[in-house]
Amino acid sequence: MEFKKVAVIGAGLMGSGIAQTVAQAGIEVINIDISEEQTNKAKDNVIKNLNKLNAKGKMTTEQTESILQKLRYSNSYEDIKRADLIIEAVPEKMELKKKVFAELDALADNNAIIVSNTSGLSISEMASVTNRADKIMGVHFFYPAPIMKLVELIRGIGTSDETFDSVKEFSVKINKIPVEAPELPGFLVNRILVPMMNEGAFCVMEGAKPEDVDKAMKFGANLPMGPLELADFVGLDVMLATMEGLYEGFSDSKYRPCPLIKTLVKAGHLGRKSGKGFYNYN
Numbered sequence: 694m695e696f697k698k699v700a701v702i703g704a705g706l707m708g709s710g711i712a713q714t715v716a717q718a719g720i721e722v723i724n725i726d727i728s729e730e731q732t733n734k735a736k737d738n739v740i741k742n743l744n745k746l747n748a749k750g751k752m753t754t755e756q757t758e759s760i761l762q763k764l765r766y767s768n769s770y771e772d773i774k775r776a777d778l779i780i781e782a783v784p785e786k787m788e789l790k791k792k793v794f795a796e797l798d799a800l801a802d803n804n805a806i807i808v809s810n811t812s813g814l815s816i817s818e819m820a821s822v823t824n825r826a827d828k829i830m831g832v833h834f835f836y837p838a839p840i841m842k843l844v845e846l847i848r849g850i851g852t853s854d855e856t857f858d859s860v861k862e863f864s865v866k867i868n869k870i871p872v873e874a875p876e877l878p879g880f881l882v883n884r885i886l887v888p889m890m891n892e893g894a895f896c897v898m899e900g901a902k903p904e905d906v907d908k909a910m911k912f913g914a915n916l917p918m919g920p921l922e923l924a925d926f927v928g929l930d931v932m933l934a935t936m937e938g939l940y941e942g943f944s945d946s947k948y949r950p951c952p953l954i955k956t957l958v959k960a961g962h963l964g965r966k967s968g969k970g971f972y973n974y975n
């Protein structure tokens with residue numbers, strides 16, 4: 694199945710970037726949010742991003758204009774009725790996702806496929822409130838969506854092969870590299886990456902200097918960013934929440950969140966966004 698009209702639900706950090714990505718691939722897309730302020734902000738951000746690419750000579754003015762012609766914004770769910778693919782990107786709360794999935798299921802075309810950009814919630818649970826479990830799956834984009842190449846594709850228990858194959862083909866069409874990930878906490882990337890940051894924090898708690906941990910991994914493992922620099926960049930609160938999700942989800946002590954991270958979060962040292970984390974940014 695080829696998707697001609699896409700709707701992205703949620704125009705926040707991820708939703709607006711996903712909508713831009715789809716439009717850049719020449720596919721019609723509507724970005725819907727309950728907040729008009731958010732759709733206005735999303736539109737301004739996309740225009741700013743495209744103008745930057747234009748100024749750097751990476752995109753012509755004609756290309757910029759044709760992308761903007763493919764992209765519309767709305768504050769009404771009525772606009773999903775014509776979509777054949779719906780990408781949900783509302784905040785990471787299961788109760789909210791279930792409410793949104795039930796609404797989308799009731800309004801969308803019977804053949805439409807609905808996917809979630811969840812970072813780790815259960816796709817099967819979202820599908821359980823719909824009458825189309827075969828047409829539901831996860832597509833996990835990474836931030837910033839127009840730049841990051843990877844998407845993790847997650848099957849729910851009821852996802853059909855036809856749905857999976859169509860969405861995989863779509864992800865290639867929008868210039869992403871798809872991988873299939875099991876429906877388990879953290880999927881693939883976060884399950885591997887976040888425990889590495891957590892382990893870096895354990896090293897600091899046990900006496901290592903943050904600079905040494907980061908240097909070790911940059912120059913010994915050829916990583917572009919050290920694990921603690923990355924933790925500060927992502928936000929220590931976000932990192933801790935992911936670790937707690939892994940710990941609970943697998944009931945396995947190997948995912949035990951580092952107590953030092955908990956202390957830093959309690960102290961309000963959340964990383965770059967608060968000015969202080971493993972490093973001082975002031």
Ligand SMILES: NC(=O)c1ccc[n+]([C@@H]2O[C@H](COP(=O)([O-])OP(=O)(O)OC[C@H]3O[C@@H](n4cnc5c(N)ncnc54)[C@H](O)[C@@H]3O)[C@@H](O)[C@H]2O)c1
Pocket residue numbers: 702703704705706707708725726727728731782783784785786793810811812813833834835836
């Ligand atoms: N931020 C990241 O780095 C990142 C990366 C990958 C995946 N994700 C996932 O993407 C999803 C969205 O995250 P985000 O960072 O873009 O959040 P965000 O808070 O920036 O944006 C969420 C948007 O959803 C809107 N919204 C809330 N309820 C709604 C509803 N009922 N209908 C329509 N819109 C509604 C909000 O107004 C807001 O604009 C989450 O599931 C998150 O886990 C986030």
